[in-house]
Amino acid sequence: MRLFIPVLFIALIGSACVHPRFSVEGVWIGKTHTSIEAEGQKLRKSSVYRFDLKPDGTCSISVESFWEVDGTKTVDEFEGTWEQSSNLLTVKYNLLDRKNADAKYATTPRDWNEVQHVFHIDSSGKLLKGTIDEAQVDLTRN
Template identity: 85%
Template sequence: MRLFISVLFVASLGSACVHSRFSADGVWIGTARTTIEAEGQKLMKSSVYRFDLKPDGTCSISVESFWEVDGTKTVDEFEGSWEQRSNLLTVKYNLLDRKNADAKYATTPRDWNEVKHVFHIDALGKLLNGTIDEAQVDLTRN
């Protein structure tokens, strides 16, 4: 009996160390400055990312970008899904699912437009750290 209780205690302690103690649902916001290459030029943009993670595993993603070359401001919104495993958060969406898109057809296959971001959750659950467009992004809960 003592052995059983000891094993149960160790197993529950190990489980508490591996599994996250909170759910990441809620609104997370972060900024990044990225460079893209278009028509032989490098274009810089500053973006604000907003991830609204709903408890049912769906999410809304909003990306507000300011293009430094001409001062243009763009806003893109997507619907997607998210899942949390231990201290990792994965967000998935498809660029073809952009809200209010002008085009009624796609010129590229759907699987070419799939986006997946993986964020590490800090020990306190207050910061998500990951990479978007090769730029380091820290998201904080809003």
């Protein structure tokens, strides 16, 4: 019995360190500002990312982008998967799975179009921090 209590205590502490404290299911929204070089110009865009994480491990991703050079607004939607491990959230989707895509065929291999975002869950469970298109993004629960 003396040995049982310390072993139980260590097992409980180990279990608490491995299991997530917060569930990230729900809608998370964040904004990024990025730029690309094209035809000798630096083109800037602002994007709003919306991740709808469902309990079954699937998710819907919506990306609304605004190009500052000409005011063009684009909206892309994808279906993907997500998983939570301790204080990390990983979201995966494929750019070829874009909803309402115009092209009937792909010109690049499928594995070239796979996207993975990894976010760190803050200690309060109310903020996800990560990088999208080489830009820092903070996602907040909506």
